[in-house]
Amino acid sequence: MAIEILMPALSPTMEEGTLGKWLVAEGDKVSSGDILAEIETDKATMEFEAVDEGIIGKLLIAEGTAAVAVNSAIAILLEEGESLSDAVPAAVSPAPTAAAAALPATAQAPKQGNIVEQDLPDGTTFKSQTVREAIREAMSEEMRRDETVYLMGEEVAEYQGAYKISQGMLDEFGSKRVIDTPITEHGFAGIAVGAAFGGLKPIVEFMTFNFAMQAMDQIINSAAKTLYMSGGQMGAPMVFRGPNGAAARVGAQHSQDYAAWYAHIPGLKVVQPYSAADAKGLLKSAIRDPNPVIFLENEILYGQSFDVPDLPDYTVPLGKARIWREGNDITLVSFGIGMKYALQAADKLLEMGVSVEVIDLRCLRPLDTETVVNSVKKTNRCVTIEEGFPVCSIGSHISSVLMQEAFDYLDAPVINCTGKDVPMPYAANLEKLALVTTEDVMAAAKSVLYR
Amino acid sequence: MAAKKTSKANVSKDNLMHFYREMLLIRRFEEKAGQLYGMGLIGGFCHLYIGQEAVVVGLEAAAEDGDKRVTSYRDHGHMLACGMEANGVMAELTGRSGGYSKGKGGSMHMFSKEKHFYGGHGIVGAQVPIGAGLAFADKYLGNGRVTFAYFGDGAANQGQVYETFNMAALWDLPVIFVIENNQYAMGTSQQRSTSSAEIYERGRAFGIPGEAVDGMDVLAVKAAGETAVAHCRSGKGPYILEIKTYRYRGHSMSDPAKYRTREEVQKVREEKDAIEHVRDLLLTGKHCTEDDLKAIDKEIKAVVNQSAEFAKESPEPALEELWTDIYAQAEA
Numbered sequence: 001m002a003i004e005i006l007m008p009a010l011s012p013t014m015e016e017g018t019l020g021k022w023l024v025a026e027g028d029k030v031s032s033g034d035i036l037a038e039i040e041t042d043k044a045t046m047e048f049e050a051v052d053e054g055i056i057g058k059l060l061i062a063e064g065t066a067a068v069a070v071n072s073a074i075a076i077l078l079e080e081g082e083s084l085s086d087a088v089p090a091a092v093s094p095a096p097t098a099a100a101a102a103l104p105a106t107a108q109a110p111k112q113g114n115i116v117e118q119d120l121p122d123g124t125t126f127k128s129q130t131v132r133e134a135i136r137e138a139m140s141e142e143m144r145r146d147e148t149v150y151l152m153g154e155e156v157a158e159y160q161g162a163y164k165i166s167q168g169m170l171d172e173f174g175s176k177r178v179i180d181t182p183i184t185e186h187g188f189a190g191i192a193v194g195a196a197f198g199g200l201k202p203i204v205e206f207m208t209f210n211f212a213m214q215a216m217d218q219i220i221n222s223a224a225k226t227l228y229m230s231g232g233q234m235g236a237p238m239v240f241r242g243p244n245g246a247a248a249r250v251g252a253q254h255s256q257d258y259a260a261w262y263a264h265i266p267g268l269k270v271v272q273p274y275s276a277a278d279a280k281g282l283l284k285s286a287i288r289d290p291n292p293v294i295f296l297e298n299e300i301l302y303g304q305s306f307d308v309p310d311l312p313d314y315t316v317p318l319g320k321a322r323i324w325r326e327g328n329d330i331t332l333v334s335f336g337i338g339m340k341y342a343l344q345a346a347d348k349l350l351e352m353g354v355s356v357e358v359i360d361l362r363c364l365r366p367l368d369t370e371t372v373v374n375s376v377k378k379t380n381r382c383v384t385i386e387e388g389f390p391v392c393s394i395g396s397h398i399s400s401v402l403m404q405e406a407f408d409y410l411d412a413p414v415i416n417c418t419g420k421d422v423p424m425p426y427a428a429n430l431e432k433l434a435l436v437t438t439e440d441v442m443a444a445a446k447s448v449l450y451r
Numbered sequence: 452m453a454a455k456k457t458s459k460a461n462v463s464k465d466n467l468m469h470f471y472r473e474m475l476l477i478r479r480f481e482e483k484a485g486q487l488y489g490m491g492l493i494g495g496f497c498h499l500y501i502g503q504e505a506v507v508v509g510l511e512a513a514a515e516d517g518d519k520r521v522t523s524y525r526d527h528g529h530m531l532a533c534g535m536e537a538n539g540v541m542a543e544l545t546g547r548s549g550g551y552s553k554g555k556g557g558s559m560h561m562f563s564k565e566k567h568f569y570g571g572h573g574i575v576g577a578q579v580p581i582g583a584g585l586a587f588a589d590k591y592l593g594n595g596r597v598t599f600a601y602f603g604d605g606a607a608n609q610g611q612v613y614e615t616f617n618m619a620a621l622w623d624l625p626v627i628f629v630i631e632n633n634q635y636a637m638g639t640s641q642q643r644s645t646s647s648a649e650i651y652e653r654g655r656a657f658g659i660p661g662e663a664v665d666g667m668d669v670l671a672v673k674a675a676g677e678t679a680v681a682h683c684r685s686g687k688g689p690y691i692l693e694i695k696t697y698r699y700r701g702h703s704m705s706d707p708a709k710y711r712t713r714e715e716v717q718k719v720r721e722e723k724d725a726i727e728h729v730r731d732l733l734l735t736g737k738h739c740t741e742d743d744l745k746a747i748d749k750e751i752k753a754v755v756n757q758s759a760e761f762a763k764e765s766p767e768p769a770l771e772e773l774w775t776d777i778y779a780q781a782e783a
Contacts, residue, residue, distance in 0.1 A: 150591070176591065182621070187580050187614025194584015197569050198519070200591055218611075221574050222581060230562035231553035232776035234569070266777050290779035 002082060003052055004073040007061075010041045010048075012248045013299050017041050018066040019074060028056045036075070037063075042132070042303040043163050052077060057084045126307035134276035134308055135165050135241075135297065138283035139203060141313070143173055146201065149287055152179040152192060153205030153242070162207045163243065163302055189215030189240070193222045196236040196292075203287060206242035209258050209296060215240075223292040224267030239286045241295035244272070245337060245387045246435060248300070252423035257388035259336070262294040263364040263397075269318055270365040272296040274339035276306035278362050281316030289318060298337045319366035323375070327355035330445055331375040333398060334385035335361040338436065341417075342385045345441035354449065364394055369401045376402055380411040381448040385441055390418040412448035417441050462670055464738040470512070470669045471729045472747055474504035477528040478726060479755045480537055481700075484527065484544055487759060488704045493544045497558045500528035502699035505725035506631050507532035509672025510599055510692075513680050517594070521569040521582045522601035524559035525698075529601065533566045537758035542765045549765030553772060576602060576609030579628070583619045583689075586626035597625040597683040605636025607650045613657075616689070620657040623688035627679045628654070630693040631666070637702040638710040651693035661691025667723040697723070 007017065018040040024030055031053040039048050057078035061068055068074065078084065129137070143149045150173075155162045157170040157180040170178045181188040185206065192202040206212040212219065219240060227235030245257040262270045269291050273279040279297070286293035308314070324339070325346055334342040339360050346356040357375050361368065376382045382402060384395030395416030402414055417440045425431055481499040488497045500507075503525075511532045514520075522529045530540050535551065543550025543561050551561045559573040569585060572578040582600025589596040606612060607630055619626050630651060636644050647653055651661035660682065664675040672694060679690040697719045701708040708716075733739050 148591075182614075182617060184614040184617065186611045187618055190577060190580025190611060191584035191587055191615065191618060194521070194569070194581035194586075195588040195591070196584070197581065198585040198588025198592075200588045217574055217577060218580065222572070222577055226562070226570070227779055228776045229552055229556040229560035230564075230570070230776075231551065231555050232779075233552070233562050233564045235779050237779070269778070288781065290781055 001079060002057060003054065003077040005036065005050075005075040005077055007068045007070050007072050007074050008039065008048055009070045010039060010046045011043050012250050013303075014041045014070060016067045016069045019061050019063055019068050020045055022059055022063045024056050026056050026059055030054065030056060030077070044160075050077075054079050055082075057082075120309055121311070125310045127310045128305045129276045129280075129308040130303055130305050131273075131276045131279045131297070132163065132165055132302040134280035134306075135283055136167065136169070138280045139166070139287070140169060140172065142284055142287040143169075143177060146287075148199065149201045149203065150177040150179065151203045151205060152181055152188060154181055154183055154207050156180060156205050161205075163299065165205070165302070185211050185214035186218060189218040190222065192238060193218050193236050196223070196238040197226070197234055201287060202238045204238065204240045206240065208247075208254060208299075209242055209244040210254050210256055212240065212242070212258070219262075219268075219292070219294070220265055224265050227291070228267060235290065236292045237290045239283070239293045239295050241283070241286075242297060243299040243302070244296035245298055246300075246419075246424060246431075249426060249428065249431060250424075251426045255424035257336075257386065257419065259296060259364055259386065260388050260393050260397075262296075263367070263394060264392075265365075267292070268365060269293040269363070270296070271318060271363050272298075272336040273362055274301065274334075274336055274360050276304070277308040277314070278316055278322065278360070280308055281314050282318065282362060284313075284315045285318050288315075293318070296336065301337055316362070319363050319368055321368035321371040322360045322362055323371065324358040324360055325356060327357040327379065329355045329379055330381040330383065330449060331357045331359060331372070331379045332383050332385060332441065332445070333359045333361060333372055333395075335364065335394070336387065338385040338387055341436055341438045341441050344438040345445060348438070348442060349445055352451075354445070356445075361394070367394075367397075369398070369405070372398060373402065373405045376406045377409045380409055382410070382414045383417060383441060383444040383448060384414065385417045385436060387419050387436055390416060390421050393418050412450065415444040415448055417444050462732075464733075464736075466512070467729055467733050467736075467738060468747075470505075470508055471726065471733060471744070472751065473508045473511075473532060474669065474726045474729065475747065475751050476537070476754065477501075477504045477508070477531050479751050480531060480541070480758065481527060483755045483759050484541065485700070485704065487541075487545065487762070492763060493558070494546065495557055496524065497544065497704045498525040498702065499700040499704070500525055500698070502719070502724075503631060503633060503666065503696045504528060505669035505672050505728075506629070506666050506694045506696050507601075509669040510627075510629065510676040512669075512673040513676030514597075514599065515680075517567065517596050518680075519567045519569060519582075519585045519589070519596060519598040520601065521578045521585060521598065522571065523575065523578055523603060523606065524571070524573050525603070526559065526561060526571045530561060530563070530566075530568055530571075533563075533568050535563050535566050535568060537754055538761040541758035541762035545762040545765070546767065547762060547765035548768045548772070549761060553776075554768040555772065555776065576606040576611050578602060579606065579609070579612045580615045582628075583615045583624050583626050586619070586624040586683075586689075587622065590622070590624055595684060597627060597680055599627050599629055601629045601631055603636065604630060604632040604634065604641050604645060604650060605639070607632075607653070608636070608645060613653070616654060616657040616659060619689040620659050623686060625683040625686070626689045627676075627683055628659075628661075628689060628691045630691065631696055632693055633696050633698045635698070635702070635710065638706070638708075640710065649693065651691045654689075654691040659689050659691055661693060664692055664694045666694035666696030667719075667725045667728065669725055669729060
């Protein structure tokens with residue numbers, strides 16, 4: 001009985017991958033444990049091993065094919081003596097070309113729509129870039145510009161980054177400036193704070209912000225407060241960055257969104273970009289900023305492509321929200337991956353004839369409340385969207401600001417769509433339920449629109 | 452205190468006079484601070500350094516210009532020893548605008564960029580990776596400087612200290628870990644809190660050399676400091692000095708110190724006092740007379756009294772200061 005060999009999922013967030021190289025040919029006999037192919041995930045190139053033994057009957061996907069969906073058939077394995085024609089006929093189709101096999105990406109970013117770009121020079125062209133590439137480019141550009149900028153963290157150098165963010169940077173900048181640390185977040189965060197006091201501009205990569213909990217004392221007590229405590233004599237010009245929030249199926253200890261935690265702290269600046277353009281422009285500004293900046297990324301967004309201004313030095317100022325869509329009936333306010341749900345809901349609301357304004361906060365401290373207040377004065381309704389927990393959330397703070405500064409303009413209570421008030425469950429169905437969804441946003445929007 | 456004694460050779464009269472003056476300044480300053488605390492002029496926590504003076508004075512004698520230092524909340528002595536002004540330190544204790552942090556840091560949080568004093572940190576052990584980070588920056592910049600990272604026997608049980616030992620050794624950072632072992636982590640004696648009798652030996656697990664030093668002997672401290680500085684400055688990586696010392700006062704001003712006997716404190720004061728030790732050397736060596744020392748006492752007293760006056764008279768920070776120094780402004 002022929003067996004279909006399926007494209008494997010090799011990371012928590014992998015939905016598709018590139019079939020880099022076949023290490024077997026049609027007609028080869030394989031046994032369990034033999035390496036069949038090299039598969040490039042969003043994080044790394046992995047070897048894919050055979051589980052069953054048999055003979056490779058057909059390679060269905062040509063090597064070099066990108067965007068092969070997880071669980072799609074990539075080869076047919078025959079039993080001894082079985083011929084290809086005995087196998088399921090439907091599975092036997094000519095090996096497609098690389099281009100033809102490229103399946104539509106399952107998690108495509110919503111189209112950018114009438115994004116309101118600020119201050120770009122006339123004639124600026126755009127290039128398509130993933131968030132991952134944008135972050136890497138931002139760091140590399142700043143390291144070329146300023147010798148005192150360096151990158152440190154777990155697996156940033158020789159491993160090329162746990163999420164491939166720093167891929168190639170060791171080659172360019174050397175081990176003096178791209179530094180692998182031991183797994184010791186508290187310690188290396190403290191060393192980086194000291195290095196910042198001593199005249200350097202460290203970029204500290206946390207493999208995820210969940211691990212930064214170990215370093216919280218150094219981030220808050222040492223990095224954020226020293227400028228004040230020293231009467232302005234010395235501070236910590238540095239960036240703490242890494243993925244924040246839920247990836248996929250990694251459970252309660254690896255899924256938390258810390259946006260509200262850090263946004264609470266005077267002395268820190270807190271950035272959480274959605275698009276690749278903002279990731280690039282804001283990270284460059286963050287590295288140049290003379291203060292400690294928490295730069296919250298998202299693992300699911302790393303592989304998503306956006307249009308990025310093709311400029312030699314593209315920066316985005318910290319503390320300014322971006323209006324993604326202009327509209328008159330309702331304001332949706334979000335940041336980071338929450339923008340995905342906000343924009344999807346905006347598409348659906350548009351189909352219902354609702355004119356939606358979508359604001360990407362981008363920066364949570366300083367928080368551009370002015371843009372939100374002005375928008376709500378126009379639309380009179382507001383829904384906030386974020387992945388974090390509901391209590392003391394970014395949304396609850398915005399609600400408070402709107403009550404104080406736009407009370408008379410509100411035609412409905414502000415609703416905060418958040419992650420549910422539970423530790424993140426592992427089970428797929430429960431995890432889906434725990435996260436904020438486009439449906440949650442739609443329900444909230446309909447509620448404030450009284451529809 | 453089974454620590455190494457050094458010979459008293461090669462110490463000039465000027466050295467001894469300098470040590471006497473510096474240690475006495477710290478002691479009289481701290482006594483005055485205690486007095487001002489009692490009068491309600493100094494608030495919050497105030498951790499006095501009395502008894503430990505030889506540690507910072509000995510090590511500062513081994514430092515060069517541009518070397519850095521960072522310590523915990525028991526920091527007044529370190530600041531005076533590295534040349535910060537008594538006026539500015541005392542005015543910070545009283546929370547006045549003339550203080551090193553404009554009154555916004557207090558006893559535990561003071562800094563001087565000019566004197567390369569990087570705090571003044573209130574979280575036990577947090578200054579240790581920061582000290583290694585300063586050394587990291589110096590190595591990166593290739594400027595030949597070393598950093599003294601001071602911490603106590605209590606902090607020596609914090610995990611981040613060992614995270615730092617590991618990286619400092621791995622990366623050959625020019626940092627001297629100075630364990631000021633005053634035998635009590637607040638109210639818990641070393642015997643009750645620390646598995647090792649000799650804390651510096653913990654460095655061996657990381658390949659960091661170290662030694663125990665008699666912290667009541669300023670000459671021994673200076674000599675050990677010179678060994679450590681030479682090691683670090685030559686690029687051999689970190690060094691540990693466990694300096695056995697003793698604090699005469701409580702952990703802070705509000706500590707009744709019931710965890711040790713009055714006799715224990717009295718015995719150290721009478722038999723081991725670091726200032727008395729130098730005084731004896733000066734007098735028995737006929738380097739100076741009682742009158743010379745009295746003149747120094749008088750001079751120090753004047754400096755300290757002046758600092759107290761300054762600290763009382765310096766105005767409280769302007770109310771606008773509440774909102775300044777939260778964020779640094781980008782340079783244009």
